[in-house]
Amino acid sequence: MATERKPKSSKESVRGKIEERFVYQDDEVIDKAFDWRQFRRLFAYMIPYAKQMLPLIILMTVLGTVTKLAVPYLTSLAIDRAIVPENGQTSLTLLYGITAAVLVLYLIQWASGVYRIKYTNIIGQKVIYDLRADLFKHIQKLSFNFFDKRPAGSVLVRVTNDVNSLQELFTNGVVNLMIDCVQLAGIVVILLLINWKLGLAVMITVPIMFLISTKLRQKIRIAWQEVRMKNSRINSHLNESIQGIRVTQAYTQERENMRYFDSMNLSSKKSWDKASAMNQGFGPLIEITGGIGTFVLFVLGVYLIQTGELTIGLLVAFSNYVGNFWDPINRLGQMYNQLLVAMASSERIFEFIDEEPNIADKLGAKPIPAITGGIRFNQVVFEYEKGRPALKGIDLDVRPGQSIALVGHTGSGKSTIINLLSRFYDPSRGSVVIDGQDIREVTVQSLRSQIGVVLQDTFIFSGTIRDNIRFGRLDATDEEVEAAARAVDAHDFIMKLPAAYNTEVEERGNVLSMGQRQLLSFARALLANPRILILDEATASIDTETELKIQEALKVLLKGRTSFIVAHRLSTIRSADKIIVLDHGEIKETGTHRELMEQKGIYYGLVEAQFRYL
Numbered sequence: 075m076a077t078e079r080k081p082k083s084s085k086e087s088v089r090g091k092i093e094e095r096f097v098y099q100d101d102e103v104i105d106k107a108f109d110w111r112q113f114r115r116l117f118a119y120m121i122p123y124a125k126q127m128l129p130l131i132i133l134m135t136v137l138g139t140v141t142k143l144a145v146p147y148l149t150s151l152a153i154d155r156a157i158v159p160e161n162g163q164t165s166l167t168l169l170y171g172i173t174a175a176v177l178v179l180y181l182i183q184w185a186s187g188v189y190r191i192k193y194t195n196i197i198g199q200k201v202i203y204d205l206r207a208d209l210f211k212h213i214q215k216l217s218f219n220f221f222d223k224r225p226a227g228s229v230l231v232r233v234t235n236d237v238n239s240l241q242e243l244f245t246n247g248v249v250n251l252m253i254d255c256v257q258l259a260g261i262v263v264i265l266l267l268i269n270w271k272l273g274l275a276v277m278i279t280v281p282i283m284f285l286i287s288t289k290l291r292q293k294i295r296i297a298w299q300e301v302r303m304k305n306s307r308i309n310s311h312l313n314e315s316i317q318g319i320r321v322t323q324a325y326t327q328e329r330e331n332m333r334y335f336d337s338m339n340l341s342s343k344k345s346w347d348k349a350s351a352m353n354q355g356f357g358p359l360i361e362i363t364g365g366i367g368t369f370v371l372f373v374l375g376v377y378l379i380q381t382g383e384l385t386i387g388l389l390v391a392f393s394n395y396v397g398n399f400w401d402p403i404n405r406l407g408q409m410y411n412q413l414l415v416a417m418a419s420s421e422r423i424f425e426f427i428d429e430e431p432n433i434a435d436k437l438g439a440k441p442i443p444a445i446t447g448g449i450r451f452n453q454v455v456f457e458y459e460k461g462r463p464a465l466k467g468i469d470l471d472v473r474p475g476q477s478i479a480l481v482g483h484t485g486s487g488k489s490t491i492i493n494l495l496s497r498f499y500d501p502s503r504g505s506v507v508i509d510g511q512d513i514r515e516v517t518v519q520s521l522r523s524q525i526g527v528v529l530q531d532t533f534i535f536s537g538t539i540r541d542n543i544r545f546g547r548l549d550a551t552d553e554e555v556e557a558a559a560r561a562v563d564a565h566d567f568i569m570k571l572p573a574a575y576n577t578e579v580e581e582r583g584n585v586l587s588m589g590q591r592q593l594l595s596f597a598r599a600l601l602a603n604p605r606i607l608i609l610d611e612a613t614a615s616i617d618t619e620t621e622l623k624i625q626e627a628l629k630v631l632l633k634g635r636t637s638f639i640v641a642h643r644l645s646t647i648r649s650a651d652k653i654i655v656l657d658h659g660e661i662k663e664t665g666t667h668r669e670l671m672e673q674k675g676i677y678y679g680l681v682e683a684q685f686r687y688l
């Protein structure tokens with residue numbers, strides 16, 4: 075790999091560093107032996123469909139092969155019996171008959187080919203569909219800690235590139251493998267039947283061919299895998315660049331970013347050139363080996379004709395069979411490599427599928443009944459990484475319906491507390507208890523469905539405004555959606571949009587302002603009607619009018635629910651029932667605004683600082 079060797083120049087060193095940014099542990103060129111377990115697991119995906127269609131595919135394959143292999147034999151008959159028969163009497167009738175038979179055989183061969191390809195493609199597509207669905211379904215279940223470790227681009231590349239690389243195997247690969255095996259076996263039998271001496275002599279070149287095939291192709295495969303890996307990196311970088319395009323443009327880093335991209339692009343092109351050059355050298359080598367076989371065939375063939383052991387027609391048939399012999403061998407070598415590449419891809423796919431979500435239902439976990447909203451944190455310690463506690467023994471008691479404001483410096487542990495409450499992570503020590511039940515003992519679905527989360531960076535999905543609000547509760551009627559929007563005062567701005575509730579918004583909701591997105595997310599949460607509400611208040615400043623609207627909407631949203639707010643606005647904090655002041659993962663102060671101001675501690679300092687900046 076380019077990044078492994080010592081860079082020679084500063085330019086190369088920069089390139090090395092750039093590439094490193096997009097290298098993931100699981101990205102390395104895989105050069106492993108064939109793994110049967112993996113193979114069986116992959117092909118298990120075919121079983122449900124193979125049962126229905128495999129008999130037909132086998133029938134078509136055998137039909138195609140038999141008709142193909144019959145042609146050279148008929149040719150030999152045409153030569154030996156119709157064109158130059160031993161008795162010297164040319165028979166045109168026989169020649170026409172044989173020609174007609176050959177035509178019919180070609181037609182059968184063509185028709186069986188069409189159906190064989192059709193059925194294998196159907197199986198292939200179904201397998202890919204299932205595999206992709208399994209992968210997506212599983213990725214959705216994976217816990218936050220899985221995504222903490224991997225950039226989104228890397229996950230994306232796996233779902234797209236690795237699955238696509240299996241597509242080729244399941245459509246063309248499997249069909250070719252079957253045809254080639256049947257054809258090879260048929261040719262070997264025929265060659266030995268026609269003349270075993272000549273058959274064996276010609277097949278002497280097979281081991282040489284195989285050796286070249288496997289050894290050389292192994293090198294070529296690694297070269298192509300490197301190409302794939304470089305392309306993966308381009309894709310990951312592309313993903314990151316598009317996500318961050320606003321920052322890039324705001325900091326006018328387009329040229330620098332282009333340099334990054336260029337370096338990767340060039341590296342990909344170089345590895346493609348290398349792999350392609352190797353590939354080009356391979357073909358002629360196979361042809362030379364095939365040439366040796368043909369040479370042996372004719373030298374020995376002519377000798378056998380002279381000794382009367384072979385006829386001219388049979389030599390021609392023999393040469394046709396031998397011609398058909400090299401292609402499957404060549405393709406089988408290719409196929410073996412394709413299989414190894416597919417194994418590498420499936421290994422990466424199964425690695426994801428096997429990744430157990432670390433937040434999952436315990437055996438025998440029961441749904442939590444309707445939550446009233448009493449929450450306790452008992453001596454909760456939490457570490458994202460071992461040895462670096464983000465929370466150091468949190469004790470907290472919240473009564474149903476209370477609103478809690480979490481305040482503290484950046485990195486003090488506010489988001490971590492709300493992450494534990496929704497059970498996105500489990501505490502390293504201690505417990506989080508809702509209505510007297512440890513949340514690890516209840517089903518995740520029943521818990522999360524009663525907790526509403528409104529994040530700072532409100533995510534708007536592509537779809538209509540109505541769909542986005544309805545995301546809170548999919549079975550809500552249009553009237554309920556509208557009522558939720560009215561309650562948080564979002565109705566007016568929605569009605570001013572080109573198609574009101576049916577206005578299409580793009581992914582991340584770029585056509586909406588920050589405040590509008592906040593209001594939409596409030597409507598979404600209100601519609602879900604959760605018993606516990608978690609809100610990460612947006613830090614971005616918005617105009618006073620929208621600020622007032624949001625404050626009013628917030629009152630509606632919080633009414634009658636237990637709520638945790640990572641609060642940044644003084645107005646929100648002041649109206650909270652209890653303020654928790656965090657510092658370096660510990661609760662340092664608790665009380666109402668008035669009580670904490672009188673203490674003149676950390677909270678007092680924070681409020682003072684905020685006023686200074688306002």
Ligand SMILES: Nc1ncnc2c1ncn2[C@@H]1O[C@H](COP(=O)(O)OP(=O)(O)OP(=O)(O)O)[C@@H](O)[C@H]1O
Pocket residue numbers: 222458459464482483484485486487488489490491
């Ligand atoms: N996914 C993560 N992996 C590792 N460490 C993390 C992760 N998320 C947060 N941390 C660390 O945990 C500590 C607490 O972070 P947390 O996000 O809870 O702080 P916060 O008070 O919400 O900060 P902010 O106000 O900036 O959002 C920080 O030191 C942070 O670096």
